[in-house]
Amino acid sequence: MRGPDSLGRGWWRRNGWGLVALLPALALMLGAAGYSDLEFWQRGRPEAVLPAADGTADFAGLRMRVAELAPATDLKRSGDRPFVLPDNMTAWRVVLDVEGPTDLEPDQVIYCAISIEDTAGNRYNDEPRELSSARTPLGNCNPENSPVPAGSGRYQTVAHFVTPRGVEIAAVRVFFGGVDQTRYVRFDR
Structure with missing residues (x-):
């Protein structure tokens, strides 16, 4: 971990927007994985x-x-x-x-x-x-x-x-x- 940049910003301030954007991306990824598991479960139990x-x-x-x-x-x-x-x-x-x-x-x-x-x-x-x-x-x-x-x-x-x-x-x-x-x-x- 580095110290403050030339403007005096720490790691959290430099990467704040990236962390905010990471949360919806993580939610989408978990949703897609859940959908994949649901599809697999449905194939395992055919009608x-x-x-x-x-x-x-x-x-x-x-x-x-x-x-x-x-x-x-x-x-x-x-x-x-x-x-x-x-x-x-x-x-x-x-x-x-x-x-x-x-x-x-x-x-x-x-x-x-x-x-x-x-x-x-x-x-x-x-x-x-x-x-x-x-x-x-x-x-x-x-x-x-x-x-x-x-x-x-x-x-x-x-x-x-x-x-x-x-x-x-x-x-x-x-x-x-x-x-x-x-x-x-x-x-x-």
Whole structure:
């Protein structure tokens, strides 16, 4: 810290206006940081989009519905050997009927993440580690992974999950993070 300048002003008098201008700048900076945190919090808690009365939902340029939600008891390993889970676990299969535009280029394909939710609010993601040695398709809404040819724009996506035995499934959730991080489609059971 230096002493007085040539006019006899001390540090506080020389820098007073700078300090006054610093307070609104600091307030703006804290406000912007708070807004950023609010936006992050909102992305962490996306809003559910519910399907219409007929069970179909229009979202991210696709129309979809849950065609099947059932225990997967016919899983196979390579060589068509049966795949068996431990007694305390249940494998689930979700099949979504998807209808989308037929004129999409390969780099425009919309990918999704599918999960299921139990009645306690626990979520289970597709492709769990417990099914890593089972032959299961990728459930990502990509027409190339569909067991049904997608020439007409209609295809299926199949996802597999593992839950503890006795868990009751309440909903299927479909999230399109690359399209909209603030919403997801929720199909209640």
